[in-house]
Amino acid sequence: MYNTRDRKKFVGKQDPDGAQIHSKFQYAHRLNFYDRPPLYDVTIEEFETCALDRLRVLAEIESSFARNRPWDELKTVTLAQCQKYVPLNNNTAITVDVDSQRRNDQLGHFVLRLAFCRSEELRRRFLKAETTLFRVRYDSDDRKERDGFLGSRSFDWIEVGDEEKNTYAKELQALEIKKPGEEYVREERYYKVRWTRVPDLVAKRKVLLRGGWAYVPSREQSSIIFQEFEANLARALEHTAKALPRMDEDTRLVPILNNLSQGFLAGVPSGWSSAPASGDEITAEMVDGIAKKHFPMCMRNLHESLMRDRHLKHFGRLQYGLFLKVLGLSIEEAVMFWRKAFSGLTDDKFNKEYKYNIRHSYGLEGKRANYPAKSCQQILLTDKPGPSDCHGCPYRHFAPENLQTSLLASYSSHGLTSTDLPEIMKTVKEGHYHVACTRVFEITHASKGVKKGEGVGGGESVTHPNQYTTRSRELEKSQEDAAMVVE
Amino acid sequence: MSLADTDASPEVMLAFYRLLYPFKSVFNWLNHEHTPTKLFTHREFAFTLQQDVYLRYNSFNTHDDLKKQVCALNPTRFEIGPVYTARPRDKKTVRSAAFTPIKRELVFDIDMTDYDGTRTCCSAADICVRCWAFIAAAVKVLHTALEDQFGFRHILWVYSGRRGIHCWVSDEEAMELTDDQRRAVVGALTVIEGGKEMAKKVNVRLGNKGLPPSLWPASETLRLLFDPLILRDQDVFASESNWETLLQLVPDSTITEKLRDKWSNDPARTSSTKWSDLKRAIYKAYDEGSPEFIRLTNALEDIVIQYTYPRLDAEVSKHRNHLLKAPFCVHPKTGRVCVPVDPSRVDDFDPSAVPTVGGLLREINENGESGGEGTDWAKTSLKPFVDMLDRHTAGIMDDVRRSKRAAAGSDLSW
Ligand SMILES: [Zn+2]
Numbered sequence: 001m002y003n004t005r006d007r008k009k010f011v012g013k014q015d016p017d018g019a020q021i022h023s024k025f026q027y028a029h030r031l032n033f034y035d036r037p038p039l040y041d042v043t044i045e046e047f048e049t050c051a052l053d054r055l056r057v058l059a060e061i062e063s064s065f066a067r068n069r070p071w072d073e074l075k076t077v078t079l080a081q082c083q084k085y086v087p088l089n090n091n092t093a094i095t096v097d098v099d100s101q102r103r104n105d106q107l108g109h110f111v112l113r114l115a116f117c118r119s120e121e122l123r124r125r126f127l128k129a130e131t132t133l134f135r136v137r138y139d140s141d142d143r144k145e146r147d148g149f150l151g152s153r154s155f156d157w158i159e160v161g162d163e164e165k166n167t168y169a170k171e172l173q174a175l176e177i178k179k180p181g182e183e184y185v186r187e188e189r190y191y192k193v194r195w196t197r198v199p200d201l202v203a204k205r206k207v208l209l210r211g212g213w214a215y216v217p218s219r220e221q222s223s224i225i226f227q228e229f230e231a232n233l234a235r236a237l238e239h240t241a242k243a244l245p246r247m248d249e250d251t252r253l254v255p256i257l258n259n260l261s262q263g264f265l266a267g268v269p270s271g272w273s274s275a276p277a278s279g280d281e282i283t284a285e286m287v288d289g290i291a292k293k294h295f296p297m298c299m300r301n302l303h304e305s306l307m308r309d310r311h312l313k314h315f316g317r318l319q320y321g322l323f324l325k326v327l328g329l330s331i332e333e334a335v336m337f338w339r340k341a342f343s344g345l346t347d348d349k350f351n352k353e354y355k356y357n358i359r360h361s362y363g364l365e366g367k368r369a370n371y372p373a374k375s376c377q378q379i380l381l382t383d384k385p386g387p388s389d390c391h392g393c394p395y396r397h398f399a400p401e402n403l404q405t406s407l408l409a410s411y412s413s414h415g416l417t418s419t420d421l422p423e424i425m426k427t428v429k430e431g432h433y434h435v436a437c438t439r440v441f442e443i444t445h446a447s448k449g450v451k452k453g454e455g456v457g458g459g460e461s462v463t464h465p466n467q468y469t470t471r472s473r474e475l476e477k478s479q480e481d482a483a484m485v486v487e
Numbered sequence: 488m489s490l491a492d493t494d495a496s497p498e499v500m501l502a503f504y505r506l507l508y509p510f511k512s513v514f515n516w517l518n519h520e521h522t523p524t525k526l527f528t529h530r531e532f533a534f535t536l537q538q539d540v541y542l543r544y545n546s547f548n549t550h551d552d553l554k555k556q557v558c559a560l561n562p563t564r565f566e567i568g569p570v571y572t573a574r575p576r577d578k579k580t581v582r583s584a585a586f587t588p589i590k591r592e593l594v595f596d597i598d599m600t601d602y603d604g605t606r607t608c609c610s611a612a613d614i615c616v617r618c619w620a621f622i623a624a625a626v627k628v629l630h631t632a633l634e635d636q637f638g639f640r641h642i643l644w645v646y647s648g649r650r651g652i653h654c655w656v657s658d659e660e661a662m663e664l665t666d667d668q669r670r671a672v673v674g675a676l677t678v679i680e681g682g683k684e685m686a687k688k689v690n691v692r693l694g695n696k697g698l699p700p701s702l703w704p705a706s707e708t709l710r711l712l713f714d715p716l717i718l719r720d721q722d723v724f725a726s727e728s729n730w731e732t733l734l735q736l737v738p739d740s741t742i743t744e745k746l747r748d749k750w751s752n753d754p755a756r757t758s759s760t761k762w763s764d765l766k767r768a769i770y771k772a773y774d775e776g777s778p779e780f781i782r783l784t785n786a787l788e789d790i791v792i793q794y795t796y797p798r799l800d801a802e803v804s805k806h807r808n809h810l811l812k813a814p815f816c817v818h819p820k821t822g823r824v825c826v827p828v829d830p831s832r833v834d835d836f837d838p839s840a841v842p843t844v845g846g847l848l849r850e851i852n853e854n855g856e857s858g859g860e861g862t863d864w865a866k867t868s869l870k871p872f873v874d875m876l877d878r879h880t881a882g883i884m885d886d887v888r889r890s891k892r893a894a895a896g897s898d899l900s901w
Binding site for chain 1: 584587635636637638639660664667668670671672673674675691693696697699700701702703
């Protein structure tokens with residue numbers, strides 16, 4: 001696909017002191033403030049892969065916010081995603097190449113910076129997600145390595161001297177968090193910064209304020225660090241945004257960057273593999289039953305429109321046909337399925353006008369490409385449905401009343417009730433369509449033991465209709481298996 | 488010409504803008520220097536016209552330009568917004584990304600309507616010299632916190648013309664606050680929370696702990712005010728529904744039941760007596776220093792705060808791009824001018840004695856010849872208020888000059 005020899009040099013500000021930290025690693029610390037851009041050659045492929053991997057993690061953080069996940073849960077989900085896509089091990093790890101992990105982490109961050117600096121909205125969301133990722137990693141960092149990291153940069157705080165500590169002893173003691181029964185004996189260290197650098201602590205009255213200075217106890221030091229990370233990155237993003245027009249000259253990068261920046265608007269490109277699992281074939285007769293039990297709203301809608309109207313327009317056939325192919329419908333079964341569905345047509349008309357297209361989508365005609373099924377991102381962003389079309393994403397393209405009616409009609413037999421609707425509609429209104437779909441999955445699979453926040457497994461959101469359906473069928477199968485064991 | 492005090496008709500307003508409104512002083516205050524800077528030229532002004540038409544995104548090069556437009560439009564009032572990255576009047580022609588608010592005074596709005604339930608003299612939109620005491624308390628508490636804790640020095644208080652007060656902080660650090668930082672100030676200063684249905688509106692402690700230190704000075708000021716204002720002057724706990732609210736704030740059913748009996752059988756008991764009843768009951772029931780005793784005395788401290796602490800309109804302060812009525816505008820209902828208030832003498836301020844636009848125009852008529860447009864305020868009772876703003880502005884300008892000199896000094900060469 002991409003020419004791997006086609007190397008792209010990252011041009012960034014040269015590190016002025018050129019200092020190299022003496023360490024057995026090129027990257028001395030697991031945590032990174034991303035002050036220095038990558039100054040090495042990368043292939044276009046690496047460029048894209050690293051960014052995409054990181055985007056998956058950031059997108060999951062975004063949907064955690066949309067779902068109001070508590071911090072601990074967000075942390076668990078995010079760490080699991082990190083482990084999968086952007087792992088970062090401690091210096092003590094011996095079996096992994098720590099340097100290349102850190103290099104990928106740095107590269108992914110900088111590519112996404114380019115992709116997300118281009119509008120105020122994207123900058124804001126990127127900033128929030130990246131700062132959260134940093135917090136999650138900071139919290140999970142080994143104490144010693146974290147101290148090493150903190151020592152490696154200057155945070156511009158003033159350590160409060162004894163004299164001042166005595167002056168404010170009463171106030172500082174009142175702010176101490178004492179465990180029951182614990183005496184005030186610990187000699188807490190305090191750091192003085194302008195209050196504007198720790199707005200969170202100020203808002204919660206957790207620090208002493210005098211003349212615009214905040215006296216931050218060492219246990220709250222992380223607030224300064226997170227704020228510093230955020231402020232740094234905000235500045236850098238604005239800077240990059242101004243410098244970007246020059247970058248746009250590199251035509252190979254522009255489409256990649258455009259693609260990436262859409263990841264936030266419509267969910268990430270699905271990591272779902274389009275190839276049907278072997279031995280998992282389905283027949284034309286099975287489709288209706290599976291549809292009623294396992295389809296997401298978009299496919300439910302296409303299926304029902306087809307059954308009702310005995311017809312589907314072009315983009316609807318495309319979206320649904322490819323979905324069924326990946327679900328395991330063979331070409332022979334597909335022809336049979338569509339022939340039966342289009343029952344108003346003569347054999348002649350069907351063979352002439354539709355059969356070719358079906359075979360084409362299976363890669364048996366024309367340029368014989370193996371077309372993958374459309375992901376949520378593609379459904380949300382391409383081929384917007386016209387007034388008489390049935391394709392698209394119902395969460396995005398249906399009027400709110402119609403969506404609510406359809407949801408109840410399709411899923412009330414799976415446990416969805418009208419009391420669930422306000423929450424779903426709120427998410428829809430905020431534009432988090434995949435979050436709404438994921439929530440419907442959770443509700444309709446509650447009887448299979450799926451809990452709120454678990455998504456389609458491990459907290460993952462819906463990114464592909466086939467992923468939705470396959471997970472739904474897996475859940476049913478594992479329940480049946482379990483039942484058999486009991487019997 | 489015989490004018491009623493409350494007259495704020497278009498003719499009267501036009502005469503006010505032409506002869507009396509201190510455009511130059513307001514310009515200096517917003518601009519921080521004598522020659523126009525972006526603090527003025529990129530600043531949004533919004534006009535409310537007679538027919539409730541609202542015109543946003545106006546901006547002006549000089550105070551004369553502003554005056555000309557104000558006299559041409561003759562608005563019932565005008566508001567001041569943030570300083571943008573471009574001139575607000577060019578908003579339509581610049582890219583939206585190039586048009587964002589960057590600077591703005593930190594502002595607060597306190598309105599007497601939020602004090603219902605803690606005052607008995609008036610309700611809703613009414614205000615009298617007695618309930619001004621609540622505003623005076625708010626000014627003292629907030630002024631001290633802004634100075635001592637946040638380190639601000641250029642704080643202007645302005646009577647809102649009817650039933651409240653506005654606060655404008657012009658320090659450089661305050662001008663540059665992000666919305667997040669503004670929210671943090673509001674968070675730190677907001678103590679009264681929860682709507683009508685929430686009896687206990689002060690929840691600032693962690694468990695049985697003392698008040699956070701940032702509220703110590705406020706608590707001290709308000710404790711001294713509670714007896715004369717709430718217990719004596721307002722006699723807040725006289726009515727049954729009001730003393731019932733008080734009992735709901737006392738977390739001890741044995742004590743509250745006894746007091747409920749006592750107070751319903753003796754409707755003439757004053758608020759002061761009831762407060763003493765409550766204190767005595769606590770001392771009688773528990774040993775000093777016991778956890779129950781601490782819990783109840785903490786509750787008393789919270790009650791004092793709940794009845795006297797400033798009520799902030801948080802939304803006004805949280806966003807850089809919030810508009811706020813300009814000082815020296817006229818309130819259309821009362822005809823009163825929104826004059827600055829000296830925080831060190833806020834107890835002596837009488838809202839009913841504030842100059843009205845009708846009264847000021849009468850003063851000019853009685854004093855004979857108009858001396859030249861725009862400076863006539865000097866011959867009226869508006870003068871001390873304009874002087875107060877000018878003195879305030881001089882302080883800001885001193886600071887700006889100093890920091891400019893410091894910046895220039897570092898690269899000065901012979
Ligand atoms: Zn009153």
